[in-house]
Amino acid sequence: MDLSPRLQGIADQVPAGARFADVGTDHGYLPVWLILQGRIARAIASDLRAGPLQRARETATQYGTADRMDFRLCDGLTGISPDEADTIAIAGMGGETIAMILSAAPWTRQCRLLLQPMTAGEDLRRWLGENGYRIDSERIACEGKRYYTILSVTGGEMPTQTPAELWVGKQSDDVLRGPWLDYMMAKVDRQLAGHRAAAIPDEAAISALEEVAEGIRTMRKELGS
Ligand SMILES: C[S@@+](CC[C@H](N)C(=O)[O-])C[C@H]1O[C@@H](n2cnc3c(N)ncnc32)[C@H](O)[C@@H]1O
Known part of the structure; x- marks a missing residue:
């Protein structure tokens, strides 16, 4: 399985052995790829909607990783508890949605967050700075004519x-x-x-x-x- 440059840019930043959750997983490519690579042992794949979550299940079944994944139908991180994840990807959504998901889960300040906003990156960066998160690095991905940024974020004071x-x-x-x-x-x-x-x-x-x-x-x- 090959990832798109955008998803690869996220995958590259997931530490080996991470307790990984992919919020808004849709197709599920990211957790499935990470398990296939042996980078992580298991993953939680969550989505707000049943259709996308079913797509993730199908990808996992196709690649033989379904037994190492938990599928959660929930809004943001509401179905995931703090002791279940230390690295969380929230990708392919608007910056405001990402901020809303994080604001309902302040425990994420203890995690490594890989955030990839499709829009409103400026609102997300401002929100992170005002809410006890710091951006440690940003990586850029290019697909065709579109560019994406992936923010690697932890809890802390933002410059x-x-x-x-x-x-x-x-x-x-x-x-x-x-x-x-x-x-x-x-x-x-x-x-x-x-x-x-x-x-x-x-x-x-x-x-x-x-x-x-x-x-x-x-x-x-x-x-x-
Ligand atoms: C465009 S897809 C991105 C899929 C994948 N993360 C990626 O980056 O390729 C956005 C997904 O986020 C899900 N989503 C939107 N709002 C959400 C929320 N509040 N909580 C969980 N999932 C959400 C949608 O149902 C959809 O499956």
Whole structure:
């Protein structure tokens, strides 16, 4: 089984022997791959909805790992207790959903969290900083024209984050950092263009985004080509 670059970027950060839970597992590729590699002995695969959880069961059955997996139908971490997991992946969801899942499970400050927001990364980074989590590193993955960031997070004090750092992160020495900054710059530029074209432009939003754009441009210059 081959993982996509995004899922591989998460899998690479799961420590050997971890008590691993994949929240919002859907297809279940991540826990199944980790068990097949012998990186972990067992895994919990959870999902909010029965259909995706059934897909995970089918993947596990297909690859012969079902007897080493627990399948939990639950919202976020509500069906998982603190003594069952020390490494938790929450991937492929919006940043707000990830924050909501963590806010209902403060015990996750004792865990290694691998978070991969599809949207609203800036809201997630802000929320983490305001709620006793720190980002130790960020890894970037590219699939086609899309870039993704994977945050490796533990409990602790977050260093201050500038508005631009909230958007693009800063704890990354990934080789894809340059293209990631370009990708996010284009996203901020599109949002700015949308605001400026509005019948009644939101000047506060425009000036906040201009500050973000300036910060990303500076980071890009410092990084070089
Ligand atoms: C796009 S899929 C991502 C699947 C996989 N984690 C990945 O990254 O490829 C999102 C999954 O998260 C599940 N989900 C959404 N909100 C959730 C929640 N609050 N708790 C658990 N699962 C959730 C959805 O049912 C869906 O199966």
